[in-house]
Amino acid sequence: MSEAAGQGTRCGRIVIAGRPNVGKSTLLNRMLGVHLAATAPKPQTTRHRILGVRTEGDTQMVFIDTPGIHGRQKRLLNRRINRAAIAALADADLVLFVIEAGKWRGEDEAVLARLRDLPVPVVLVVNKVDRVRDKTRLLPFLAEVGERGDFAEIVPLSAFREKSVRRLLEVIRRHLPEQPFLYEPDTLTDRSxxxxxxxxxxxxxxxxxxxxxxxxxxxxxxxxxxxxxxxxxxxxxxxxxxxxxxxxxxxxxxxxxxxxxxxxxxxxxxxxxxxxxxxxxxxxxxxxxxxxxxxxxxxxxxxxx
Ligand SMILES: Nc1nc2c(ncn2[C@@H]2O[C@H](COP(=O)(O)OP(=O)(O)OP(=O)(O)O)[C@@H](O)[C@H]2O)c(=O)[nH]1
Ligand SMILES: [Mg+2]
Incomplete structure (x- = not known):
C-alpha cells in the first residue's frame, strides 16, 4: 500500500482521546485543515471513530478521533460509543489526551486510568486556554495536571489558534515512529x-x-x-x-x-x-x-x- 517506503519517513496512528466536549474533533479538523468531523458545544457529539490523514513531506499522521469517554449510561447507544473509543486506544502509536484548561474532572481521571498502562507515549493536550481569563492560573494548573500522569509532553493550546496547532503538530512529529506510510499520501479519511x-x-x-x-x-x-x-x-x-x-x-x-x-x-x-x-x-x-x-x-x- 505504501509508496514512500524509503528510509527516514515517519508515520503513526495518533488516537485523540478524552472526555466529551473538550474539543477533540475540533482539534482533528484544525490539524487536517478540513472540516471533516462533526463538532458541537454539547457532550457526546462524536458517535463514531473517524480517521483523518495528514501527509506532509516525510511525515504521515494518521489521526483517529474518538467519541468522548463518559461515565456509565443506560442507553445501548452510549455504551457502544464508549466501547468504540476505548477499543481505539489499542491501535495507537501515540495518544493525544485532551483536557480543558483549568478543569480536571472525574471523567478526565477515568480516561487517564485507561491510558496508564498503554505502551505508547501520551501527550497531554490542554485545550481551550483562550477561555482562561486569569492567565496566572494556567501555570499552576499545568504543573498540577502534569503530576497526575506520566506524559511525554504537555501542550497548552487553543484549537482555534493556527500557531498553537502547528506547535502541536511539531510535537507529534517528534514522537512518531520511523516507518513507511500506512496510506497513500493523498488519502484524507477512511470514511465515505x-x-x-x-x-x-x-x-x-x-x-x-x-x-x-x-x-x-x-x-x-x-x-x-x-x-x-x-x-x-x-x-x-x-x-x-x-x-x-x-x-x-x-x-x-x-x-x-x-x-x-x-x-x-x-x-x-x-x-x-x-x-x-x-x-x-x-x-x-x-x-x-x-x-x-x-x-x-x-x-x-x-x-x-
Ligand atoms: N473556546 C474554545 N472552544 C473550543 C476550543 N476547541 C473546541 N472548542 C469548542 O468546544 C466545543 C466542543 O468541541 P468538539 O470538538 O465537538 O469536542 P469533542 O471533544 O470532539 O466532543 P465529543 O465528540 O462530544 O467527545 C465546540 O463548541 C468547540 O467549538 C478552543 O480551543 N477554545
Ligand atoms: Mg468529537
Missing part, C-alpha cells in the same frame, strides 16, 4: 462521502437542538447519487417521539430548512462540488436501544472493528 454527509447533517442538528432532543436524533443517508457536476443526497432524520419531530421541523419548517442549508454547504465544501440535499423526519421509538438499528447506523458493537 455518504457517511460524512450523514454526520454533517447530524452536526447541524446537534447545534440547532436543545436539551435531550439532539441525543434522540440519528441520520441515515437513504440515497447518494454522484453526478458529474453535482451530488444528490436524500437523508432521513430519525427521532424517538412525535413531539421531537415537530421540534426538528420547527415552526413553518424553519429549523429543518436552516439545518439543511448549512449542512449542504458543509458537504459541498468537503466534496468540492454542489450538493442537492433533501431531508425527511421520521419517528422511530427506541432506536438508541435497538442493536439492529445501531448496527444499521454503523455505531460499533462489541465486535466492532
Amino acid at each position: 462521502m455518504r457517511f460524512l454527509s450523514a454526520e454533517l447533517v447530524r452536526e447541524q442538528l446537534m447545534q440547532a437542538l436543545q436539551a435531550e432532543v439532539p441525543y434522540s436524533v440519528a441520520v441515515e443517508v437513504e440515497s447518494f447519487r454522484e453526478q458529474p457536476h453535482r451530488i444528490d443526497i436524500s437523508a432521513l432524520i430519525y427521532v424517538e417521539r412525535d413531539s421531537q419531530k415537530k421540534i426538528v421541523i420547527g415552526e413553518k419548517g424553519r429549523v429543518l430548512k436552516h439545518v439543511g442549508s448549512v449542512a449542504r454547504q458543509r458537504i459541498a465544501a468537503l466534496a468540492g462540488k454542489p450538493v442537492h440535499l433533501k431531508l425527511w423526519v421520521k419517528v422511530k421509538p427506541g432506536w438508541a436501544d435497538d442493536p439492529r438499528w445501531l448496527d444499521r447506523l454503523d455505531v460499533e458493537g462489541e465486535a466492532g472493528p
Whole structure:
C-alpha cells in the first residue's frame, strides 16, 4: 500500500482521546485543515471513530478521533460509543489526551486510568486556554495536571489558534515512529462521502437542538447519487417521539430548512462540488436501544472493528 517506503519517513496512528466536549474533533479538523468531523458545544457529539490523514513531506499522521469517554449510561447507544473509543486506544502509536484548561474532572481521571498502562507515549493536550481569563492560573494548573500522569509532553493550546496547532503538530512529529506510510499520501479519511454527509447533517442538528432532543436524533443517508457536476443526497432524520419531530421541523419548517442549508454547504465544501440535499423526519421509538438499528447506523458493537 505504501509508496514512500524509503528510509527516514515517519508515520503513526495518533488516537485523540478524552472526555466529551473538550474539543477533540475540533482539534482533528484544525490539524487536517478540513472540516471533516462533526463538532458541537454539547457532550457526546462524536458517535463514531473517524480517521483523518495528514501527509506532509516525510511525515504521515494518521489521526483517529474518538467519541468522548463518559461515565456509565443506560442507553445501548452510549455504551457502544464508549466501547468504540476505548477499543481505539489499542491501535495507537501515540495518544493525544485532551483536557480543558483549568478543569480536571472525574471523567478526565477515568480516561487517564485507561491510558496508564498503554505502551505508547501520551501527550497531554490542554485545550481551550483562550477561555482562561486569569492567565496566572494556567501555570499552576499545568504543573498540577502534569503530576497526575506520566506524559511525554504537555501542550497548552487553543484549537482555534493556527500557531498553537502547528506547535502541536511539531510535537507529534517528534514522537512518531520511523516507518513507511500506512496510506497513500493523498488519502484524507477512511470514511465515505455518504457517511460524512450523514454526520454533517447530524452536526447541524446537534447545534440547532436543545436539551435531550439532539441525543434522540440519528441520520441515515437513504440515497447518494454522484453526478458529474453535482451530488444528490436524500437523508432521513430519525427521532424517538412525535413531539421531537415537530421540534426538528420547527415552526413553518424553519429549523429543518436552516439545518439543511448549512449542512449542504458543509458537504459541498468537503466534496468540492454542489450538493442537492433533501431531508425527511421520521419517528422511530427506541432506536438508541435497538442493536439492529445501531448496527444499521454503523455505531460499533462489541465486535466492532
Ligand atoms: N473556546 C474554545 N472552544 C473550543 C476550543 N476547541 C473546541 N472548542 C469548542 O468546544 C466545543 C466542543 O468541541 P468538539 O470538538 O465537538 O469536542 P469533542 O471533544 O470532539 O466532543 P465529543 O465528540 O462530544 O467527545 C465546540 O463548541 C468547540 O467549538 C478552543 O480551543 N477554545
Ligand atoms: Mg468529537
